[in-house]
Amino acid sequence: MRMLQASMQMVMLASQPGIDPGLYLSRMAERHSRKDLDIPPQLYEYWLEALLQTVEEKDPEYTAEVREVWNLIMESGIQYMCSRYED
């Protein structure tokens, strides 16, 4: 749960309008890249699905709209992480 929480916070910070996602995610992108943890881009969709499922389980006010907003917020962070996989 800790790691999920940390990830969501990092991606939320990184997805603020006008903010370079690298400011918050650069070190994590490097950690997940081929040369370290080696997390290929295809795995991110499973990770996102697990995250959305957890939100559904834990948020008593969960709705389809809540899911959609989380999806949107996570998208840019995931794109950034994937774009740095080969670095």
Ligand code: HEM
């Ligand atoms: C935007 C997406 C993601 C974020 C922000 C994120 C964030 C993090 C953070 C904060 C850590 C702990 C820091 C560290 O160990 O250096 C971590 C570790 C890790 N992450 Fe991610 N992560 C993401 C996606 C993924 C995905 C898609 C996978 C694999 C399916 C993954 C697998 C791992 C593994 C294996 C570790 C190391 C765990 C350990 O040391 O026990 N992560 N991630």
